[in-house]
Amino acid sequence: MSAPADPAAVAATAPGLIGAARALIARDLRLLWRRRGDALQPALFALLMVVLFALALGGDHAALAKVAAGVLWLACLLAGLLALDSLFRGDADDGSLEQWMLAPVPLGWLVAVRTFTHWATTSLPLLIAAPVLGELLYLPREQLPVLLLSLALGTPVLSLLGAVVAALTVGMRRSGILVALLALPLYVPVLVFGAGSVARAAQGLDPVGGLLLLAAILVVALLLAPLAAAAAIRIALN
Template identity: 75%
Template structure:
């Protein structure tokens, strides 16, 4: 049976979901700063543990910066779909005339926009704390711009698989970390290759290829996992 009223379009559904997510984020805006503070804490602890040696900090800067961003992203990964599952929004997604994969893609974008994108913006400050040479900063920003959406897409698949489980935080981390390792290797490796005078375009191209493939397949896979969890 068709419901009265105009059928929602993909654009209107995306706009409504983004507006809802931003309103909810504004109500708990204190939580929005947690990934940035956590990444800053990780960088500061590494700097203290290495004794503040400038040469040693420069050598490990790319790995530490990427690791801090990756760990900070894990903080909010468990809440990607859990809040919607608890308040019944996921069931409304399943009944919506809009494709579920599209709604998942919009949610992943909003998650990246509110958690990973601020980390990309503050990465120059984190790089300055680690003593990363300014010449490597463009490569770092490019690797984060390509790698952080890829992390969000891969994390969405695992979050959808565990959305029906209670207290799945540790399990989620254990499942998603093997998927994150190649992104970490290529992201930090691009910056390290640039620091050694090598061409970093190969690692960046691999990150871009992974992002394109994940953007096409991850929403479909996560949508199928959500259907299974709610069946």
């Protein structure tokens, strides 16, 4: 049996983790504010996608209502994918990733914080705007709670899986297409369970099974994805 952790060491480490997270989030938000135009691209892309689907189906209320949940899920997925290549790219170019590896906090913790910032700036605005976008697509209002819950469980998984892919390709130049090719197969189960839960609710069936699977995937991804991404960054920089 291993010796119990020293309470003093745990107390000293916790403020370090929290302080590092605060500093990294503040830095990311400052950089995001300086390039506000780039930061708005995922949200504008999602809005454009919703409008194009509405135009393509000719404003048919019944047809739009049937595909509304799937369209919103695809919009969130592709909007997050749009900003995925830049998740660690800027830090690799300016040498910040090397500083991360030398920091007195675990690299996986910094990766998790950066992934949270990515989710909060790309997927969270779309999650908040989902009721409005759903109205544009004539989404039945009784499906909205299931859609919001599935997005709240599924979009963090997309960001965590995307962080692993972005870390694997951080050492490559012009890896945008490769990132998409690697990430999209990993996104398929999340999309199936997320949009499928809403489809089951629309058919009058119980959507809890799909939502529980999403929750289980989220727990596993929270535990393993930051560690896998940290290992990929170490390999890419060595």
